[in-house]
Amino acid sequence: MGLLQLLKSQFLCHLIICYVFLVSGLIINLLQLCTLPVWLVSKQLARRINIRLAYCISSQMVAILEWWSGTECTLYTDPKSYPLYGKENAIVVLNHAFEIDFLCGWTFCERFGVLGSSKVLAKKQLAYVPIIGWMWYFLEIVFCKRKWEEDRRTVNESLEKLRDYPENFWFLLYCEGTRFTPKKHQVSMQVAESKGLSKLKYHLLPRTKGFWVTVQSLRGTAAAVYDSTLNFRNNEMPTLLGLLNGKKYHADLYVRRIPLELIPEDEKECAEWLHKLYQEKDSFQEHYAKTGRFPGPIMSPPRRPWSLINWLFWSCLLLYPLGLLLTQLISSGSVFTIVASVAVCSAAADLTPQIFTGSSLDDWPD
Ligand SMILES: CC/C=C\C/C=C\C/C=C\C/C=C\C/C=C\C/C=C\CCC(=O)SCCNC(=O)CCNC(=O)[C@H](O)C(C)(C)COP(=O)(O)OP(=O)(O)OC[C@H]1O[C@@H](n2cnc3c(N)ncnc32)[C@H](O)[C@@H]1OP(=O)(O)O
Ligand SMILES: CCCCCCCCCCCCCCCC(=O)OC[C@@H](O)COP(=O)(O)O
Numbered sequence: 001m002g003l004l005q006l007l008k009s010q011f012l013c014h015l016i017i018c019y020v021f022l023v024s025g026l027i028i029n030l031l032q033l034c035t036l037p038v039w040l041v042s043k044q045l046a047r048r049i050n051i052r053l054a055y056c057i058s059s060q061m062v063a064i065l066e067w068w069s070g071t072e073c074t075l076y077t078d079p080k081s082y083p084l085y086g087k088e089n090a091i092v093v094l095n096h097a098f099e100i101d102f103l104c105g106w107t108f109c110e111r112f113g114v115l116g117s118s119k120v121l122a123k124k125q126l127a128y129v130p131i132i133g134w135m136w137y138f139l140e141i142v143f144c145k146r147k148w149e150e151d152r153r154t155v156n157e158s159l160e161k162l163r164d165y166p167e168n169f170w171f172l173l174y175c176e177g178t179r180f181t182p183k184k185h186q187v188s189m190q191v192a193e194s195k196g197l198s199k200l201k202y203h204l205l206p207r208t209k210g211f212w213v214t215v216q217s218l219r220g221t222a223a224a225v226y227d228s229t230l231n232f233r234n235n236e237m238p239t240l241l242g243l244l245n246g247k248k249y250h251a252d253l254y255v256r257r258i259p260l261e262l263i264p265e266d267e268k269e270c271a272e273w274l275h276k277l278y279q280e281k282d283s284f285q286e287h288y289a290k291t292g293r294f295p296g297p298i299m300s301p302p303r304r305p306w307s308l309i310n311w312l313f314w315s316c317l318l319l320y321p322l323g324l325l326l327t328q329l330i331s332s333g334s335v336f337t338i339v340a341s342v343a344v345c346s347a348a349a350d351l352t353p354q355i356f357t358g359s360s361l362d363d364w365p366d
Pocket of ligand 2: 018064096102123126177178179
């Protein structure tokens, strides 16, 4: 293990990264709160400010993936579609099997310049997660309760509001509705069987209602669906904790641009279309399992320096006062204060792995 790799695996480094993320995140949440009066004067200005503030939070996580862990993200896509990415609104359909799939999504958003404005159909519980959830509130993220009777109206209303959004955005939809596990897959395939639908090997049966309402609500706003299929080389199962430890992964993303006009308007036909899409996604994963690559040419966008610059900015801003505090603490010579500080650090040590395991967020009660 090299010296740099050893440093990246040190708990103190993780503690510092978490400290910068947490404190800067709370400061940014507070700044977002301060934009509330701006909404009354100019909604578009408030939106633009919030896009930039949100970038300051999400790009820190992207920096961990791109710069700290050095994870490589390869894009397989049609060269004719490539120039349109980041230049139009789009609905992204992504498989949901990895703890860091959302982060790989964010990384591509960053490389195509739509990170601050990127959106998702997220479960309502995530709205209450400090920093990320609170940030989403100001970004007009669409939340669902996974109760169709309620979601039908609320999801439609939230999406309609995005019609006059001032900057290009990608709207992410995990049609599978939950992260893939063998157990969920088994149940899901029983549902497929009972409905007379073809089985899938690498995906759960897609939930079609959210997709249909999204496509219908964003007609005239989004230009296309980006059908995106993600996998990792060498059967890796990457984790947030792995990234924090500086482990380098290799993500491969296959994206097909499908113009929105090609998607049926009728609910039943749209559902059939989505089931067919997931059959195709399954075949791409099969191709990947056999050959170690997706079909089509590679058009990888390079990483940009902005996520690193933002991260260094917040680190410099927040580590200086921390350094001063620690110096004062040690020079105070108070045993009680020193013991209390060590206790706080130990508590943080216990919490860090929990923060970094996606499962703690997945397991929140519905
Ligand atoms: C160039 C680069 C391109 C791309 C880059 C990639 C990405 C970047 C883009 C953007 C990034 C932005 C942000 C990312 C950041 C963070 C994301 C993090 C987290 C979010 C993750 C989540 O929260 S996922 C959970 C929430 N989302 C969803 O659930 C979406 C999918 N669900 C739906 O659409 C649902 O339909 C619904 C939620 C709208 C409503 O749910 P409900 O359950 O009420 O209704 P359903 O119709 O779905 O269910 C009833 C029917 O389902 C049948 N059923 C029962 N059991 C099952 C089963 N196990 N599997 C399948 N189906 C089942 C049941 O029989 C009912 O059937 P009917 O025939 O009666 O309809
Ligand atoms: C730079 C320092 C980074 C600090 C780390 C903070 C970590 C915060 C991560 C918040 C990201 C939110 C995304 C979580 C993904 C998620 O939670 O998906 C839920 C779905 O599967 C559905 O779950 P389920 O209820 O199981 O069906």
